[in-house]
Amino acid sequence: MNGQSDNNYQISAWRAEFIDPAMEQAYLKSVEPHTVRFLRIALCIWAALLMLFLPLDWLALGSSSGFAILSGLRLAHALMLLWLAYIVGKKSHWATWGWPTTWVAIAGYPLYFIYPFLIPDAGTFGLAVMLIMLLSIYVFLPNRLPLNNLIAAVGITGIVTVIAIQGADLAAVVLAMLVLLWPALLGYAAALRINTGNRRAFITLKELEEEIERRKTLESELKQQALTDPLTGLSNRRQYEMLFRRELDRHLRHGNPLVLGLIDLDHFKDINDQYGHDVGDQVLCHVAELLQAPLRQSDILGRFGGEEFIFILPDSDLDQARLVAERMRQSLETTRLVLEGKSIRVTATFAVTQVCATDTELNNIIRRVDSALYQGKHQGRNCVMCAAAA
Numbered sequence: 001m002n003g004q005s006d007n008n009y010q011i012s013a014w015r016a017e018f019i020d021p022a023m024e025q026a027y028l029k030s031v032e033p034h035t036v037r038f039l040r041i042a043l044c045i046w047a048a049l050l051m052l053f054l055p056l057d058w059l060a061l062g063s064s065s066g067f068a069i070l071s072g073l074r075l076a077h078a079l080m081l082l083w084l085a086y087i088v089g090k091k092s093h094w095a096t097w098g099w100p101t102t103w104v105a106i107a108g109y110p111l112y113f114i115y116p117f118l119i120p121d122a123g124t125f126g127l128a129v130m131l132i133m134l135l136s137i138y139v140f141l142p143n144r145l146p147l148n149n150l151i152a153a154v155g156i157t158g159i160v161t162v163i164a165i166q167g168a169d170l171a172a173v174v175l176a177m178l179v180l181l182w183p184a185l186l187g188y189a190a191a192l193r194i195n196t197g198n199r200r201a202f203i204t205l206k207e208l209e210e211e212i213e214r215r216k217t218l219e220s221e222l223k224q225q226a227l228t229d230p231l232t233g234l235s236n237r238r239q240y241e242m243l244f245r246r247e248l249d250r251h252l253r254h255g256n257p258l259v260l261g262l263i264d265l266d267h268f269k270d271i272n273d274q275y276g277h278d279v280g281d282q283v284l285c286h287v288a289e290l291l292q293a294p295l296r297q298s299d300i301l302g303r304f305g306g307e308e309f310i311f312i313l314p315d316s317d318l319d320q321a322r323l324v325a326e327r328m329r330q331s332l333e334t335t336r337l338v339l340e341g342k343s344i345r346v347t348a349t350f351a352v353t354q355v356c357a358t359d360t361e362l363n364n365i366i367r368r369v370d371s372a373l374y375q376g377k378h379q380g381r382n383c384v385m386c387a388a389a390a
């Protein structure tokens with residue numbers, strides 16, 4: 001891991017979130033499906049528990065306006081919770097965003113704040129419910145930790161204010177505050193550990209993914225290096241021999257026509273001598289591009305060695321191959337390469353041969369084409385020769 005990613009992976013000690021916002025977003029995105037599922041379950045259970053307490057309200061208040069207010073608040077909050085459970089199914093980013101969960105949680109507080117006024121002798125019970133709720137918010141409500149702190153802070157402040165308004169003395173108010181702070185701190189500590197642990201696991205996964213990616217790149221680079229000519233990027237001997245064997249198999253099995261050709265640049269030594277080896281190298285690269293142009297995707301062009309190239313044309317007969325070679329020859333002849341301010345003309349001699357059923361060895365075919373190429377050199381170069389099949 002380098003210094004830059006070390007910085008990206010820093011986790012805030014009290015928020016248990018990545019300090020880098022982009023990294024935090026990436027983390028939240030990765031846990032979004034899981035958060036949605038978990039949040040929907042938590043919201044549904046919360047709504048069900050709210051409604052489960054309705055009979056207790058009835059026992060305490062009977063059919064009164066107080067009961068109507070409490071059941072109305074219960075129902076309203078339960079509906080809000082179910083609405084959010086429904087919405088996060090549609091807008092999954094709401095689950096990790098955190099604010100919708102926070103507002104819906106806070107919107108339920110009037111029920112708890114009004115409770116002591118309507119049922120004054122339920123003080124201890126109300127405090128116990130609040131205590132369990134605070135702990136549950138931290139442990140079961142999948143939300144961003146700072147926002148869960150906000151929910152807890154609003155809850156504790158509200159309840160303590162209610163107790164103070166009801167005329168409790170300072171000691172009772174402080175005691176209530178301490179009793180509520182205790183589960184909040186406990187929940188916060190547990191959530192801090194869980195959230196930090198989850199993000200550490202995410203870092204490990206990311207590092208593993210980066211390592212896999214790095215190895216894949218390295219592997220494909222090595223593969224590329226092992227199969228291509230470093231100067232021109234064309235297939236090297238290993239690659240074109242392998243591809244030729246595949247095409248030869250196809251030819252022997254299905255009888256598809258197959259042609260092999262060689263290209264030898266004319267008087268290349270003069271180019272090297274006149275312009276230098278570096279320019280010679282650049283000429284080879286340009287020639288490789290020009291030769292590639294008239295070929296199909298399935299055709300194979302390789303560097304045979306030095307200033308010689310090899311081409312393999314699957315599904316082509318000799319006449320088609322001769323035309324292709326002629327197009328390459330003309331393209332070289334008519335394109336002047338301008339390198340380092342010098343205009344260089346390059347020509348080449350071509351030879352092609354049809355691969356036939358008795359051709360099983362690449363070297364034999366090459367020998368046949370090579371002797372046609374030799375003849376072409378003797379006949380004045382810059383031409384296309386055909387070698388008769390064996």
Ligand SMILES: Nc1nc2c(ncn2[C@@H]2O[C@H](COP(=O)(O)OP(=O)(O)OP(=O)(O)O)[C@@H](O)[C@H]2O)c(=O)[nH]1
Pocket residue numbers: 231264265266267268269270272276277278279280281284305306307377381
């Ligand atoms: N710049 C450069 N030159 C190369 C490379 N490989 C081979 N050569 C040069 O290619 C030239 C080939 O010369 P010859 O075999 O005499 O052939 P030629 O000059 O092309 O003449 P003909 O083939 O008879 O037309 C030599 O000067 C080699 O040094 C290469 O990778 N880069």
